[in-house]
Amino acid sequence: MPGERFDTWAAGEGYERYMGRWSRRVAEVFTDSLGVGPGARWIDAGCGTGALAGAVAARCRPGLVLGVDRSAAFVAAARAATAPAGTPGPVFAVADAQALPVRDGAFDAAVSALALNFLPAPGAAVAEAARAVRPGGLVAAYVWDYAEGMGLLGHFWDAAVATDPSAAALDERRRFPLCRPEPLRTLWAGAGLDAVRVVPVEVATPFAGFADLWEPFLAGQGPAPGYVASLAPAARGRLRDALARALPVRADGAIALTARAWAVSGRRTGR
Template sequence: MALFDVAADSYVRFMGRFSTPLSVPFADIGLAGVDSSARVLDVGCGPGILTSELVKRQGEANVSAVDPVEAFVQAAAASYPAADVRVAAAEALPYPDDTFGATLAQLVVHFMSDPVAGVGEMVRVTAPGGRVSACVWDNAGGTGASSSFWRVVQRYDPEAEGEKARPGSWGGDLTRMFTDAGLQDVEETLLTVRRDFATFEEWWEPFTLGVGPAGAYVRSLNQIEQTGLMGALREEHGGGPITIQASAWTATGLV
């Protein structure tokens, strides 16, 4: 998880811009039909963006959350002291079988070292009849939160890897993983959120914080290259206001 070896505040300033609004419709899907008193798990919780939405709906004591980054776990635990927040990888969840009524992973599957194992662990810790859900930005389709950034990058640097090849980033891939993991009644949909930025600088500045693949790419550039990229992006988007619509493939299934 070196891509997220950053301060919790930096993560929220970059990822939270889109994951916070996404957490509402994602929780609607992930908790559909789940009893309001059921225990639920947030896999790859970061500093607690989805955790916050789950706490509102299930109550703090019914929410568990895990993340491999200790700084993120500390931040989430400080915000929700009654929740069970632990340092753990998705591929080795520290809970017994059949513990939760719902297990959710928001914008995490594509960063798991072994996505199939991670989804399998989510299934294992979810009780029969419980719901497992995950979402990943539509990077392959070009409508992810950072897709407009990568389009400009690859115009000038065709060797830049981008995020299109990450697991779950295209329609049907999450469904394949869920079906292979033995989930039933798997449904996949595309959730879209919108964020308005008053100025180009408001949109651009979080890219300089080193968060995720986009932030790591910006950090890899020297000052001249970074200034050139910023200029190309400003030419693409204008000085502001800027509106970004971001879509995420979302799959849910029953154990």
């Protein structure tokens, strides 16, 4: 896939400012909706900088939260986050979501945030999550609605294509057809999960000004920032100016956008 060369995940701080801060907002709504009782054992597959694992620890009174990610830098960033006072902090390890280093049925819930579409074999990852939970256990995830629900990325890729038509092949709205309700339902059903449901989760993504929106793109963490990092200074400047012209900027300079994720869940069958 053409855009894969820009899918860089090597600096947790850069990713956190670019997308992690918005993932944390979705994680709070997502975890509250799952209905998993206290004392449960959770695994967060593809945990990134720990947004979802942290939300589980803070809001769900878990018995255990294990977060795993292929990026050692992201795992280090997740470990550096402070656990909420009075709650058990998550445990993090470097591991592949497509080959979880855990025994069958070891967890009550397996969750994932914004990772499935970046995996070479998302079906294998869902099957691994199903293997890792007990019969009746929950497997759930959320991914961005790239096609229609990401105001920030929609404006970005429109500006990118306007200044560089070849950027169309990198546009996440085209790259990730998995991130829609029907493909997600099919993926969960293919892993043998029952009671599959897909629901939208929408959060506000406010920016204090254009610098607050643009500067995270310069950190090179993720597809769009990876593309920005590849540009010569003049081309980067043209993209920046085109994006600034296209955004709905308020009189005080603030920019109010929204982001929508699709949350999918299902239960492992059997006894």
